[in-house]
Amino acid sequence: xxxxxxxxMGEQQTFCPECGAPIQFRGTTVSAVCxxxxxxxxxxxxxxxxxGKVSALTDNGSPILLxxxxxxxxxxxxxxxxxxxxxxxxxxxxxxxxFADGTIGWLADAQGQFAIVRPINxxxxxxxxxxxxxxxxxxxxxxxxxxxxxxxxxxxSYRGAEGVLPFEALPGMTFFGADLRGYEGExxxxxxxxxxxHQRPTPYLGRxxxxxxxxxxxxxxxxxxxxxxPPR
Amino acid sequence: MNxxxxxxxxxxxxxxxxxxxxxxxxAPITLRGFAGVEQVTCAFCGTAHQPxxxxxxxxxxxxxxxRQPSALPLYQRGTLDIGGSxxxxxxxxxxxxxxxAKDGTRYPWQEFLLFNPxxxxxxxxxxxxxxxxxxxxxxxGAAKMVANVWPSVEYxxxxxxxxxxxxxxxxxxxxxxxxQVFAGDNVSTNDYVCPPKQISIEMQRTKQGADLNFxxxxxxxxxEVWAAFRMTGSPPAERGxxxxxxxxxxxxxxxxxxxxxxxxxxxxxxxxxxxxARTNKSVWKGNLAPDNVVSEEITIGEPGxxxxxxxxxxxxxxxxxxxxxEVLLVNPxxxxxxxxxxxxxxxxxxxxxxxxxxxxxxxxxxxxGIVGGKYLMQINSQIDPGxxxxxMLTLSIREDVPLYRYVLVPLIFISLFPLANLIxxxxxxxxxxxxSDHAPVESDD
Numbered sequence: 292x293x294x295x296x297x298x299x300m301g302e303q304q305t306f307c308p309e310c311g312a313p314i315q316f317r318g319t320t321v322s323a324v325c326x327x328x329x330x331x332x333x334x335x336x337x338x339x340x341x342x343g344k345v346s347a348l349t350d351n352g353s354p355i356l357l358x359x360x361x362x363x364x365x366x367x368x369x370x371x372x373x374x375x376x377x378x379x380x381x382x383x384x385x386x387x388x389x390f391a392d393g394t395i396g397w398l399a400d401a402q403g404q405f406a407i408v409r410p411i412n413x414x415x416x417x418x419x420x421x422x423x424x425x426x427x428x429x430x431x432x433x434x435x436x437x438x439x440x441x442x443x444x445x446x447x448s449y450r451g452a453e454g455v456l457p458f459e460a461l462p463g464m465t466f467f468g469a470d471l472r473g474y475e476g477e478x479x480x481x482x483x484x485x486x487x488x489h490q491r492p493t494p495y496l497g498r499x500x501x502x503x504x505x506x507x508x509x510x511x512x513x514x515x516x517x518x519x520x521p522p523r
Numbered sequence: 524m525n526x527x528x529x530x531x532x533x534x535x536x537x538x539x540x541x542x543x544x545x546x547x548x549x550a551p552i553t554l555r556g557f558a559g560v561e562q563v564t565c566a567f568c569g570t571a572h573q574p575x576x577x578x579x580x581x582x583x584x585x586x587x588x589x590r591q592p593s594a595l596p597l598y599q600r601g602t603l604d605i606g607g608s609x610x611x612x613x614x615x616x617x618x619x620x621x622x623x624a625k626d627g628t629r630y631p632w633q634e635f636l637l638f639n640p641x642x643x644x645x646x647x648x649x650x651x652x653x654x655x656x657x658x659x660x661x662x663x664g665a666a667k668m669v670a671n672v673w674p675s676v677e678y679x680x681x682x683x684x685x686x687x688x689x690x691x692x693x694x695x696x697x698x699x700x701x702x703q704v705f706a707g708d709n710v711s712t713n714d715y716v717c718p719p720k721q722i723s724i725e726m727q728r729t730k731q732g733a734d735l736n737f738x739x740x741x742x743x744x745x746x747e748v749w750a751a752f753r754m755t756g757s758p759p760a761e762r763g764x765x766x767x768x769x770x771x772x773x774x775x776x777x778x779x780x781x782x783x784x785x786x787x788x789x790x791x792x793x794x795x796x797x798x799x800a801r802t803n804k805s806v807w808k809g810n811l812a813p814d815n816v817v818s819e820e821i822t823i824g825e826p827g828x829x830x831x832x833x834x835x836x837x838x839x840x841x842x843x844x845x846x847x848x849e850v851l852l853v854n855p856x857x858x859x860x861x862x863x864x865x866x867x868x869x870x871x872x873x874x875x876x877x878x879x880x881x882x883x884x885x886x887x888x889x890x891x892g893i894v895g896g897k898y899l900m901q902i903n904s905q906i907d908p909g910x911x912x913x914x915m916l917t918l919s920i921r922e923d924v925p926l927y928r929y930v931l932v933p934l935i936f937i938s939l940f941p942l943a944n945l946i947x948x949x950x951x952x953x954x955x956x957x958x959s960d961h962a963p964v965e966s967d968d
Binding site: 349350351352353354356380381402403404405427428429438439440441442443444445471472473474475476477478498499501502503510511512513514515516517519 | 535537538539540555556557558559560561608612638639640641642643644661662663664665666667677678679701702703726732733734735736737
C-alpha cells in the first residue's frame with residue numbers, strides 16, 4: 292500500500308509483492324522493476340500487481356546508468372528507467388527520463404548513437420502518416436511541418452527493463468516503430484504500438500545528442516579506459 | 524528532499540573486455556566492444572561469430588581466408604579530433620576492406636571502425652588506390668536530395684555536390700561490429716562534397732529490410748593519422764586528391780580580391796592625381812589643306828624634359844572617307860626626326876534595314892618620350908577623294924597629356940594576381956571533378 296508520508300506528491304513507496312523490497316514509483320510511472328529480485332510490478336490505481344519475472348536485462352555495453360543525471364535544453368533530468376528492446380539486428384536501450392519540470396522524455400541508445408526525444412501532441416500526426424507497413428527507409432514524411440527521412444522501420448520486442456516506466460511493458464511483447472531524421476538534425480520516433488495497421492502512431496521529437504553535451508553523469512566504467520569525468 | 528536512489532545491482536561494476544576462442548580455428552579473439560557488438564570476426568580465419576547475451580559465441584558465417592595486413596592494426600589506439608568536437612581517444616575494434624569497380628578498374632579501400640565507450644563509433648578510411656585518408660561518423664540528421672542539373676544534397680543550409688556513386692563490395696572483415704557485416708556484402712553509395720566536408724549516403728538491402736545511413740566525412744592527412752596512432756615509419760604516400768580536399772587556392776581568393784580592390788582604389792586616386800597634374804597645354808592648332816605643307820618652328824614643353832603629345836585630327840563634313848595627317852618633328856641640334864601620323868575616318872550606311880557607322884572622327888594619336896625644346900615641324904595631310912570627302916581638316920597638338928599606358932599597365936598588373944588565383948582554383952577543381960562521375964568526356968576517346 293502507498294506510504295506517501297515524507298515524500299513529494301509524485302512519489303509513492305510500495306513494496307514488491309514477490310520479495311517485499313521497497314519499490315519507488317515516480318510521477319505517472321506505471322511499471323517498475325524491483326531492484327532486488329527483478330520482478331516487474333505494475334501500479335493499478337492505489338494497488339500494485341506482479342506481472343512476473345523479467346528475462347534478465349542484457350549487458351549491451353551501454354555507458355548509461357540508471358539514476359544518472361543530465362540536462363537537455365537547459366532542463367535537468369534523471370534517468371529513471373530503461374526498456375531494452377530487441378529486433379533482428381540487435382539490442383538497443385530506451386532510457387526513460389524524468390525532467391525537473393515534470394515532463395518526460397526518452398534517451399535512445401543504439402549502436403553508440405544517442406538521441407533524446409520528447410512526446411509531442413499525437414493529433415499533430417494522426418491520419419497524416421502512413422500505415423506502418425507502407426514505410427521504408429528513404430521515404431520522406433512531413434511531421435509537424437518538418438520533412439524527415441525514415442532511416443529505420445522495424446518490429447521489435449521488449450526484452451527487459453529496469454527502474455520505472457510510464458507504461459506496462461510485458462516482456463516479449465512486440466511493437467512497431469520507425470526512426471526518422473530531419474534535414475535540420477531532428478530525430479523523430481513514431482510508435483505504432485503492437486498493432487501496425489493504423490495511422491495514429493505516438494510521435495516523439497528531439498535530436499541526436501552526445502553524452503558530453505547532455506552532461507550525463509555518472510557513467511559506467513570500462514576496463515582499459517579512463518573513467519568519465521564529472522561535467523564542469 | 525531526500526532523494527531515494529538505492530544502488531542498482533545492474534551494471535554498476537566496471538565493464539570488462541572479453542577473451543574467447545574462434546570456434547572455427549581456435550585462434551584467440553579479444554572482445555573489446557563491451558558486449559555492444561553484434562558480430563566478431565576472427566582476424567585469422569575470417570569466421571564471423573555472434574556473441575550470445577550470456578557469453579558463448581555462435582558462428583554466423585564460417586570462413587577460412589588468410590589474414591591480410593591492413594594499414595593500421597586492429598586494437599591500435601589513437602587520439603583524433605573528428606569534426607572539431609575535441610580530441611578523443613579511439614580504438615580500432617573492427618576493420619573491413621571494401622572496393623568499388625569503375626570502368627573495369629577496382630578501387631579498394633580499408634575502413635577502420637573506431638570505438639570509444641562514451642562516444643560510440645566513428646570511421647577512418649584509407650583509400651588504397653591513392654593513399655588518401657578520410658575520417659568521420661554518423662551525420663546527426665538527414666541530407667535533403669535536391670534535383671538539380673548537377674545532383675546535390677543539402678544539410679543545415681549547405682549544398683553538397685554529387686561526386687561519385689557506386690556499389691561498394693566488402694571483401695575482407697576483421698574484429699567487432701555493432702551490426703553484421705560479411706565479405707560479399709554490397710552497399711550502394713553516393714558521395715557528395717562541400718569541401719572540406721563530405722556526406723556519404725549508403726543504402727543496404729538485406730533480407731531483414733533496408734538500411735539507410737548518412738555519414739559525414741572529412742579529409743585527414745596521412746601524417747596526422749600516423750602520428751595519432753603512433754605508427755612507426757612513414758605512412759603510404761598520398762598520391763591522389765581527396766574528393767572533399769579543400770581547394771588551397773580558394774583560401775587565398777578573398778585575400779587576393781580584397782588586395783586587388785584596395786590596389787584599384789589606390790590606382791583610381793593615382794590616376795586622378797596623375798591626370799590632374801597634366802597641363803594639356805595647346806602647342807599648335809590650325810587648319811590643313813592637302814596641297815599645303817605647314818612648316819613652322821615650335822617649342823614643346825620645358826627644355827630637356829620628356830613630355831607627351833596628343834594629336835587630334837578633326838575632318839569636318841566627311842562620310843565614308845578618311846583623312847590623314849603626318850607631323851614630322853626635327854630636332855635642329857641633333858637632326859633627329861620623329862614622325863607621328865593621325866587618321867580620322869568615318870563610314871556609315873544602312874544594311875538590311877539597320878543603319879551602322881564605324882570609324883573615329885576626330886582621330887587621336889598620343890605619343891610619349893618627346894624631349895622638350897625647339898623643333899622644326901612639318902605637317903602633311905591627305906584626304907581620301909572617295910566617298911564624301913572632308914571639307915576641312917583641323918589639327919590640334921597638345922603637350923603634357925595623360926598617357927593611357929601609364930594608367931592601364933598598373934591595372935593589368937593589379938588584376939594579374941586575382942586572375943592567377945582564379946586559374947589555380949579552377950585547375951584544382953578540374954582535378955577534383957576529374958575523378959568523379961561528372962568528369963568531362965575526353966575528346967581523344
